[in-house]
Amino acid sequence: MNDLEERTLYMDHAATTFMKPEVLAAMAPYFSEHFGNPSSLYRFAGEPRNGVEAARGQVAAAIGAGPEEIFFTAGGTEADNWAIKGVALANRKHGDHIVTSAIEHHAVLHTCEWLERQGFSVTYLPVDEFGRVDPGDVEEAITDRTILVSAMTANNEIGTIQPVAEIGRVAHDHGVLFHTDAVQAIGAVPIDVDAMNIDLLSLSGHKFYGPKGTGALYIRRGTRVETLIHGGGQERRRRAGTENVPGIVGLGRAIELATADIAGHNRRIASMRDRLVRGILDAIPDSRLNGHPTERLANNANFSFRYVEGESILLLLNARGICASTGSACSSGSLEPSHVLLAIGLPHEEAHGSLRLTLGDANTEDDVDYVLEVLPEVIGRLREISPLTPPSPRVPEAE
Amino acid sequence: MNDLEERTLYMDHAATTFMKPEVLAAMAPYFSEHFGNPSSLYRFAGEPRNGVEAARGQVAAAIGAGPEEIFFTAGGTEADNWAIKGVALANRKHGDHIVTSAIEHHAVLHTCEWLERQGFSVTYLPVDEFGRVDPGDVEEAITDRTILVSAMTANNEIGTIQPVAEIGRVAHDHGVLFHTDAVQAIGAVPIDVDAMNIDLLSLSGHKFYGPKGTGALYIRRGTRVETLIHGGGQERRRRAGTENVPGIVGLGRAIELATADIAGHNRRIASMRDRLVRGILDAIPDSRLNGHPTERLANNANFSFRYVEGESILLLLNARGICASTGSACSSGSLEPSHVLLAIGLPHEEAHGSLRLTLGDANTEDDVDYVLEVLPEVIGRLREISPLTPPSPRVPEAE
Amino acid sequence: MYTEKVIEEFTNPQNVGELADADGVGEAGSPTCGDTMKIYLKVEGDRIADARFRTFGCAAAIASSSVATRMILGMTLAEAWSLSNAEVLDALGGLPEPKVHCSLLAPDAIRVAINDYRVRRGLEPWERKSCSGGGDCGSCPKKG
Amino acid sequence: MYTEKVIEEFTNPQNVGELADADGVGEAGSPTCGDTMKIYLKVEGDRIADARFRTFGCAAAIASSSVATRMILGMTLAEAWSLSNAEVLDALGGLPEPKVHCSLLAPDAIRVAINDYRVRRGLEPWERKSCSGGGDCGSCPKKG
């Protein structure tokens, strides 16, 4: 198995995606030709300005918002930071309590922790075994000091889709703002900010075949949000910094492509994903699928394999040219399992043996076949090495 | 003069620059080929990771820093926000006072104003008629509550270069951290963070032929700075968000190009700029050069023309294909002259009639000739229209 | 940001200058906007026979001066008096929000010139609602 | 992030398995790191004649298990006892900072197995400095 093959099979689209040629083509004229600063007065700045405004329209259209409610950022992380700190700091006189879930991305969780250090209090709601937040729990958590509920549209590790519209309704019933981190959901979950009771929504370009370092925050008209990045008057004075024109144009084109046919896209991807899941669970004993059986992103497959550790799995897959991800990591001297896997109730050992495969537009049925061929060998090999493996399931059938 | 010519003559390089072909070439492989997330474990993430680290080395080398002291951001504005809020919030227990100048960029000033609203106090030092901060004033302003001095390396409007090393020495003599906004200075002022006593330095890619939406903050090793953007563990846990790999790679290549021969570059640009300045002051009566006669950026020419208003100048220049900038702006119903021009003591009327021409690598002696031909006509024409113009200087000699 | 019409009007302003034998002269400078406009009127019978202006200010100020002086040609003094800012804006195809106030200059200066004419003739000046630019005098376009 | 050597050792680990007739068996799991290693020694005279291991853990843990079992082959028990973490790290060409602790597992398990052998022989167990992974026992590479 030391044959380091030339093949690279990328199944880590939740981490980042390649940029589509159409996106690069849209960006290309803005690097060195229409390079002007959109804030400038001269005619020459018209192209870049129009490019930015067209992209704003594309983003707005993709989520059912108005263009004046879209603010460009440098990514999903900045959007999450802005939404949560911005609402908290702007509404402090109305309250100091935030409700979120235990399985949010670190961009949300660490922002909430920062706010706790500034004197806010935060409730981190538990999730069920599939990773779903119960809107009833949200309702119970809301107090008269609550100013914000933040719950992600879909989880980046296990793919679970939240009952966003219901959570938003509960928030609104209590006069509380609702933010959702939709970074993983764009192009996979149809979004309508009105129908789904969303006041703020974060998105990130590189998760849907757009450019890295681009993102946007939707802010419902009239919502009080303090500025995060101070300076010039860009983005209608709410987010300073010379606009990343090529990036914004690319983001606009990418979201247009990603949301043109969500249902069709999901059908194609989910059919491959489902074959992958069935194949793996059948071939490898003591394995399980993490996340929700149906309410999950079409491209997400997250497994736990007992007796083995995730990083080892990744590196053996890597040796066979497969790019994947795990919820296990050595950090500052301890093996730390993902907070998401612990939150859905996995014991440490199973949380350590996790593997995330996330499909994308370039994956084919061949890729699925290849993973189904390689993964059982890899797990079998690591189980050979592991002292935890009981005698029987050490070698999966495949080998 | 209604002949809307096809020609576009760009002399607004302080606003933004075109991206050089070498920079785009360096970025190109990272969009769709080496697109991996640098934080991933697999081999496939090696290229992007190496690209980012090579760029970090390029930025570090350009300013005499170590690579581990460079942190990538989404631009100069974010770097300024991070430096100032980060130092303030991390050092609050040591003090609550910041010293800066009245002519900083809004990314610094509005950040300081935000800190004032959080209970910090800020001294905005005056500048002399040429826009220079007196290091003696810095010394006097420092109290035992002072935690940060922030003074820009060079001003974006009038081009004045500050005595940064001296200001930094004064700060260090009092045990105070020193931040400089070097956004306009990269490629024009040689920087050595050690020799110049700099603890934090902001820079922005699109000001030196690099990509928009990229920047960096230099943080001297051991400096206490709170995180601004919370989330994942990128940038050694100090700045979260998936790395903008192509942007970072482009920034690295651009700074390498920009700092390869600063002296030679300045010689070439300054010789054109000097001819432009002499030509304009000779041809147009009641005109003056703003900023320092010698301690100024090689590419910067900032004029005041009495009796006329800046935006009008810009738009008539625009009609002749010339892209320039002014320190005059209508904002929310009032004509607001630039804070920089007011700080160097210009009366409102002269501050309104300002024009900034900033040269760049694509400008030629022909461009200078063309501006020298067009600008006197434009000023003459507006003076014809203006009720403030005294009888004689209405029409400059040229016409 | 400006309409074609504004740019055209600004680049080729009409009626720039002075009238040596003006019957009424008015000057206005919006206190909230550094711009200044001076207008010269020639009156024949009850109608405006000629008008000239000089303006210091941004493109919006110059364009609105130009368009307003053309609009009032041939108008009765009463008609010219009631020329509203909204009509000037309309003639320019609109202005960006922060520029709207710059166009208040022209109707303002016209009214000052008309009263100058009336006073020179020994007539009572008409009463001007002073315009703060706040949009409540009816001259400003409706907000929202 | 890993050296070639680590990847090679991890991808083709040596001495994986058990020894049915082991003279000493040791198990270690660093309390600060979820990894677990079990080692089996065959002793001939005063020397280690054979060694096998099983490890649950990351690539660093598996690679260091493999390399350590090879290093102690032919060593006297006293030599094997004093195998330091730094030597294991050296043999691997180093590990990334957060992974260093994972390699403590192997020397730890070896010492447990040696004492198991000594106790089975009726000998006093050697005294182990308990290693907290804090780097102060001399086994960890110097900080800085």
Ligand SMILES: Cc1ncc(COP(=O)(O)O)c(C=O)c1O
């Ligand atoms: C759910 C979620 N939120 C936020 C982020 C942060 O986005 P970015 O890294 O683009 O800043 C990510 C991905 O990294 C994500 O998956």
Ligand SMILES: Cc1ncc(COP(=O)(O)O)c(C=O)c1O
């Ligand atoms: C001196 C100075 N500081 C900061 C900035 C902000 O940089 P950016 O717009 O790239 O965020 C600029 C330019 O806009 C500048 O000229």
